[in-house]
Amino acid sequence: MKIKEAPWEQRNLNVVGCEFYVDRNESWDSIRESILCHPAEYKVLHIESGNTDALTGAQRDGFAFVEMNIQLRAELSVLTVPKIFDRFIPHISYTFADEKQVEEVLSIVETGTMFTTDKVSVDPYFGPQMAGRRYSLWSMDVIQSGAKMMLAKYKGMTVGFDILVNHGEDIVEAFLGGVLPEFANKGFGFAPLYLAIEASQKLGYKKMITGVSSNNLPILKIHEMFGFKTVDTSYALIKHEQRNQ
Numbered sequence: 649m650k651i652k653e654a655p656w657e658q659r660n661l662n663v664v665g666c667e668f669y670v671d672r673n674e675s676w677d678s679i680r681e682s683i684l685c686h687p688a689e690y691k692v693l694h695i696e697s698g699n700t701d702a703l704t705g706a707q708r709d710g711f712a713f714v715e716m717n718i719q720l721r722a723e724l725s726v727l728t729v730p731k732i733f734d735r736f737i738p739h740i741s742y743t744f745a746d747e748k749q750v751e752e753v754l755s756i757v758e759t760g761t762m763f764t765t766d767k768v769s770v771d772p773y774f775g776p777q778m779a780g781r782r783y784s785l786w787s788m789d790v791i792q793s794g795a796k797m798m799l800a801k802y803k804g805m806t807v808g809f810d811i812l813v814n815h816g817e818d819i820v821e822a823f824l825g826g827v828l829p830e831f832a833n834k835g836f837g838f839a840p841l842y843l844a845i846e847a848s849q850k851l852g853y854k855k856m857i858t859g860v861s862s863n864n865l866p867i868l869k870i871h872e873m874f875g876f877k878t879v880d881t882s883y884a885l886i887k888h889e890q891r892n893q
Contacts, residue, residue, distance in 0.1 A: 649679045651686070656789075660782040661774060663690040663888075672696040676705025684709060689890045692767070697881040711885040714767040716862035719880040720871050724849050724856055730873045733838050736802070742843040745797040745809070750788075753797065753809050753828075758784035761829045765863035773888050787811055787824055795823060798847050800839040807831040810844035818854035838870050845874065 650669040657665030666688035693711055695702045760780030769779035791797060800808040810825030825840040848856055860868045
């Protein structure tokens with residue numbers, strides 16, 4: 649088991665957090681005491697898929713299952729565009745955001761109106777607005793460390809974004825992307841991913857990695873339409889120690 653202290657959650661969520669990464673073959677009894685006795689008030693378990701012993705044991709000890717984390721990967725040598733999106737392609741393009749545009753987009757993210765399916769947003773102790781704050785602050789940290797924010801455009805209007813993180817010579821991560829609230833449910837769900845792929849190809853990347861929550865099947869299906877394959881999955885569980893006492 650790997651233990652990763654999460655001091656940033658004190659700023660992001662106003663809690664002392666810690667994340668635990670449990671391998672497929674670790675029994676709950678062998679790690680239970682280390683996890684339960686850890687002083688963090690907000691604990692997140694990432695259990696490798698297939699370890700039902702740890703999954704069921706953690707739930708017996710008060711952890712709540714909130715999502716499956718699905719890790720995806722795609723080869724960028726060939727970009728196949730599903731025909732359903734053909735009518736949009738002539739009208740969409742991308743640019744990379746400047747400092748002011750980054751702040752504008754992240755101020756929208758901070759409202760909590762975009763990412764409503766992840767483990768923080770669905771947690772009644774936090775909710776969408778706190779999740780938005782967390783994503784906004786986390787994204788700014790990533791961008792200040794060298795990531796690029798790509799803006800998805802439709803007829804000149806910014807309809808969405810994606811944040812691209814360099815993971816080496818030929819691998820890029822689509823860290824966080826989505827459609828802005830005013831353009832939601834208007835057929836643009838594919839645009840940030842499509843344009844992130846296009847931009848990454850032009851930057852010379854060969855592979856793209858990303859993660860999707862099992863709570864958001866529509867975006868998982870869009871990734872699959874563009875050739876992404878699942879390479880790993882894990883269970884995510886949470887526990888609020890002080891609030892449960």
